[in-house]
Amino acid sequence: MLRPVLWIHGEALGPANPALVAHPGAPAVFVFDRDLIVQADLSLKRLGFLYECLLELPVTLRHGDGAEEVLTFARRHGADGVVTSAAVDPRFEALRERIAAQLPVQVLEPEPFVELPEPLDLGRFSRYWRRAEPALWARAGAAAPPVPARRWDR
DSSP: OOSEEEEEOTTOOSTTOHHHHHSTTSOEEEEEEHHHHHHTTOOHHHHHHHHHHHTTSSOEEEEEOHHHHHHHHHHHTTOSEEEEEOOSSHHHHHHHHHHHTTSOEEEEOOOOSSOOSSOOOOSOHHHHHHHHHHHHHHHTTSOOOOOOOOGGGO
């Protein structure tokens, strides 16, 4: 691909996103996909978090049908393909397939945030974080900080 656009999605919202790293300066888009938001039952708090993360990235924000918005963005920029990062959520795979039916899509693997030996439970972030945080601190060569007592723990 000589003129790709970048499709940034909710599973790689940071400056280390492999598409952003591989193609600095390429036009990038994030789509608040209405169907995905409803299917995933995303809270307003989660949507606010996504938005705040996106403010740190060089992306254009759109809302609507994810695949259609990416394709429209690509046409507007005269793109010859789409570059994105791999995702675990099967809904992103369905969107990628729809995009790939009209334009080549290159999927780049992100560097793992932390290596965990057992399969991940991606149903709740808190369950994932309980396993990931100690591994992250160990990689940094430090002990995890003590967890503050919650009101209901006292």
